[in-house]
Amino acid sequence: MSSTANTTYTTFTGWVDPPTDIRPPLTENFTCSVAVIGGGLAGMATALRLAERGVDTVLLESDFCGHGAGSRNAGQLASAPGGDIQLLNLLYRKGMPAIIRLTENAAGHVESMIEKLGIDCDYEAVGNVFAAVSRGQLGRTRRIAKILRRAGAHVEEGTARELGIPHGFLGGMREIKGGIMNPGKLLRGLRSAVLASTVRVFEQSKVVDIVRGNGGVTVETPGGVILAQKVVLATNAYAGEWDITPKRLSSPMWVTEVETEPISPQRLAALGWTSRSGLITQHNIMENYRLTARNTIVFGVRQIERAASYPLPERHPDPAVVADLAKAFARRFPPLADVAIDRTWGGWIGITSTWLPVAGTVGDDVYYSLACNGHGLAQATYVGTLIADRIATGITPDDLRTIWVDEPKFGHAVPMIMGRLGLRAAWTADRFNDMINGSKRHAREGFATAAGGFTAPA
Ligand SMILES: Cc1cc2nc3c(=O)[nH]c(=O)nc-3n(C[C@H](O)[C@H](O)[C@H](O)COP(=O)(O)OP(=O)(O)OC[C@H]3O[C@@H](n4cnc5c(N)ncnc54)[C@H](O)[C@@H]3O)c2cc1C
Numbered sequence: 001m002s003s004t005a006n007t008t009y010t011t012f013t014g015w016v017d018p019p020t021d022i023r024p025p026l027t028e029n030f031t032c033s034v035a036v037i038g039g040g041l042a043g044m045a046t047a048l049r050l051a052e053r054g055v056d057t058v059l060l061e062s063d064f065c066g067h068g069a070g071s072r073n074a075g076q077l078a079s080a081p082g083g084d085i086q087l088l089n090l091l092y093r094k095g096m097p098a099i100i101r102l103t104e105n106a107a108g109h110v111e112s113m114i115e116k117l118g119i120d121c122d123y124e125a126v127g128n129v130f131a132a133v134s135r136g137q138l139g140r141t142r143r144i145a146k147i148l149r150r151a152g153a154h155v156e157e158g159t160a161r162e163l164g165i166p167h168g169f170l171g172g173m174r175e176i177k178g179g180i181m182n183p184g185k186l187l188r189g190l191r192s193a194v195l196a197s198t199v200r201v202f203e204q205s206k207v208v209d210i211v212r213g214n215g216g217v218t219v220e221t222p223g224g225v226i227l228a229q230k231v232v233l234a235t236n237a238y239a240g241e242w243d244i245t246p247k248r249l250s251s252p253m254w255v256t257e258v259e260t261e262p263i264s265p266q267r268l269a270a271l272g273w274t275s276r277s278g279l280i281t282q283h284n285i286m287e288n289y290r291l292t293a294r295n296t297i298v299f300g301v302r303q304i305e306r307a308a309s310y311p312l313p314e315r316h317p318d319p320a321v322v323a324d325l326a327k328a329f330a331r332r333f334p335p336l337a338d339v340a341i342d343r344t345w346g347g348w349i350g351i352t353s354t355w356l357p358v359a360g361t362v363g364d365d366v367y368y369s370l371a372c373n374g375h376g377l378a379q380a381t382y383v384g385t386l387i388a389d390r391i392a393t394g395i396t397p398d399d400l401r402t403i404w405v406d407e408p409k410f411g412h413a414v415p416m417i418m419g420r421l422g423l424r425a426a427w428t429a430d431r432f433n434d435m436i437n438g439s440k441r442h443a444r445e446g447f448a449t450a451a452g453g454f455t456a457p458a
Contacts, residue, residue, distance in 0.1 A: 004323055009343075010344070018067075026223050038234035039194075042384035050392060058228070059202070064204070069236060074298055077180065080100070082373035083373050113190075126275055129278070157173045180292075215227070237350045238312055260329070267335065273291060304423055317344045356403050
């Protein structure tokens with residue numbers, strides 16, 4: 001197992017340091033057209049688009065813009081939907097082409113935004129691979145590829161060699177659109193663009209209450225109150241902290257990422273990871289792996305921890321989860337088993353029962369965009385922009401209509417498997433399957449080696 005003895009734990013992210021020019025909090029009362037709450041991907045994208053359209057906009061952020069999951073994620077810009085795509089297809093077979101259009105447009109939107117704003121975030125348009133570590137997972141990627149292709153998605157299948165992914169994987173399916181980046185740098189660039197715009201930004205301004213009525217929506221912070229004609233709730237996992245947010249839309253979950261120490265270019269080259277595509281395994285609870293511009297590998301998830309209650313605590317990863325991830329790394333990348341884990345961080349994400357992000361309104365003046373099921377790097381940004389377009393023009397863009405919820409009717413925020421016991425059972429099933437597949441592999445490799453010939457991967 002890779003060493004975690006000297007791993008640095010942080011309550012922010014390993015990608016970048018916090019900004020040194022944090023804006024002062026709100027200390028007065030005033031009015032505005034639109035108040036956007038939460039300076040993450042969704043909130044900053046919404047505010048920036050509103051400003052571009054000439055709308056008088058205020059952005060309120062509890063810490064600093066980029067403090068949330070936006071700067072903490074794995075940096076894998078996905079172009080397929082999140083969650084269980086086979087289940088999604090069962091629930092929304094007819095709607096799949098519209099869902100794929102939304103998710104692929106979302107990835108394209110972020111790529112254009114990076115270019116338009118000139119953000120240096122080490123973006124590489126190399127796609128992401130649903131990578132199989134067993135024959136069972138390979139079968140699953142084939143079924144998913146069929147569903148996605150039928151819905152119009154741009155995907156390709158292949159062996160590990162054909163996809164240019166490490167020898168430790170069997171093969172899988174690549175989402176051709178999208179890629180990998182340093183998300184901390186993306187959020188830093190987006191923050192600079194928002195600060196340079198006409199948006200009035202107040203950081204260190206936690207919104208504690210939102211009340212409709214009296215000719216607008218009143219947004220309360222400890223230092224001041226804003227009366228807005230419209231409000232956009234863009235605090236993702238944190239949205240459940242207010243009474244106004246519709247209940248049971250999503251559930252907050254904590255997920256963890258880790259980063260290795262720098263690895264020599266020669267050792268990285270020996271992995272056969274020629275495509276540099278990000279990887280997502282097909283376990284019940286996925287593992288993700290990706291190369292970085294600083295010659296490290298960032299990887300994570302494998303275990304998901306459900307929040308006990310609101311408010312969500314500021315926390316760092318659980319050492320037991322970090323050790324479990326280190327074990328996984330040594331298993332997937334045997335030649336790098338001696339590489340140490342340099343740092344770790346995590347963050348809160350929102351998970352829905354439908355595996356789709358949610359957007360809608362409370363009345364006609366409070367909008368929300370939340371819960372991108374671990375795919376918000378593309379989707380939260382795009383949905384935020386579409387909400388701004390709807391507010392500015394009164395027209396709902398087609399891609400927003402795909403996920404729009406007029407009256408939320410979800411029975412449960414998340415499926416049973418996302419309960420504490422369900423998550424443990426999913427993890428145990430994944431480890432059991434890994435064990436079985438490991439034994440089969442050894443048997444195959446032993447036989448092949450004894451026969452003096454071919455050695456199968458994985
Ligand atoms: C470890 C990890 C790995 C992930 N990996 C990926 C990945 O590889 N690809 C991908 O697409 N997605 C990934 N995600 C998910 C993705 O990061 C999220 O879906 C996305 O950041 C959601 O964006 P957001 O703007 O809605 O929320 P956030 O980025 O969380 O922003 C919410 C903001 O609201 C602020 N806020 C909260 N409460 C208040 C309040 N009361 N008042 C004012 N402000 C408030 C917070 O400080 C924060 O800045 C990952 C997430 C995590 C945590």
